[in-house]
Amino acid sequence: MPLIETRRLKKNYQLGKALVPALRGVDLIVEEGEFVAVWGPSGSGKSTLLNLIGTIDTPSSGNISLKGRDLNEFDDNGLSELRNQSIGFVFQSFNLVPVFNALENVMLPLQIKGDKAGSAREKAAQRLTQVGLSDFFAHRPDSLSGGQRQRVAIARALVTDPSLVIADEPTANLDSQTSAEIIELMQKLNQDQKTTFIFSTHDQRLLNRVKRSVRLIDGRIAQEEVY
Ligand SMILES: Nc1ncnc2c1ncn2[C@@H]1O[C@H](COP(=O)(O)OP(=O)(O)OP(=O)(O)O)[C@@H](O)[C@H]1O
Secondary structure, three states: OOOEEEEEEEEEEEEOOEEEEEEEEEEEEEOOOOEEEEEOOOOOOHHHHHHHHOOOOOOOEEEEEEOOEEHHHOOHHHHHHHHHHHEEEEEOOOOOOOOOOHHHHHHHHHHHHOOOHHHHHHHHHHHHHHOOOOOOOOOOHHHOOHHHHHHHHHHHHHOOOOOEEEEEOOOOOOOHHHHHHHHHHHHHHHHHHOOEEEEEEOOHHHHHHOOEEEEEEOOEEEEEEEO
16 A cells, blocks of 8 residues: 555645646655655645645645545544654754754654653654764754754654655755755665655756656646656
């Protein structure tokens, strides 16, 4: 059974009186353990697709299944529970809490889940070490570089052991060398622990680093490459 399957997925946004078709029928299957890049020009629907798969928005029509369960069958509470248990997010603007240090930022999803501070601290420390930040636990985001901030965000996304990590343009605010390092880090984590990653990018140079890329144009899959 695939981890994710979308069928005839459509999303329209209402913009004043106009209806903007952001996704026009996307059929996509992602197996457990895959590392998939979604790429395409600005406005092609990348964020919309990732938001739908991440359950932070709902489709206008069509279906998404996660581990065989149709998301249309969940109510809002069910969706947030599923999201908290199964999905980690990485954003282009890092979205770290500025007054918390790196360790506290990574502990946060565990504490929201109700973990005790000691256990949350231990797991967060392991994750930060895994992303190469063992010397930066006490640093606040404003004293870290962009690449280091994104590493903290990746550690935070992984700390709850999700089945899927969704990263929407994780390298958009990084220089090309740091972008390549962040993609390499995500790939290593994907290989080491089989977490499935889906990330979006408009940077074609990153694509020769990934096994599978899905190209969106005008809300449709235009091309799929598997290397
Ligand atoms: N909340 C919204 N209201 C109205 N239109 C929207 C909304 N969100 C996205 N759109 C439109 O839907 C289309 C797809 O947008 P989306 O953000 O998914 O594309 P994208 O490929 O992620 O673009 P970018 O690379 O610029 O982030 C675009 O035409 C966009 O203007």
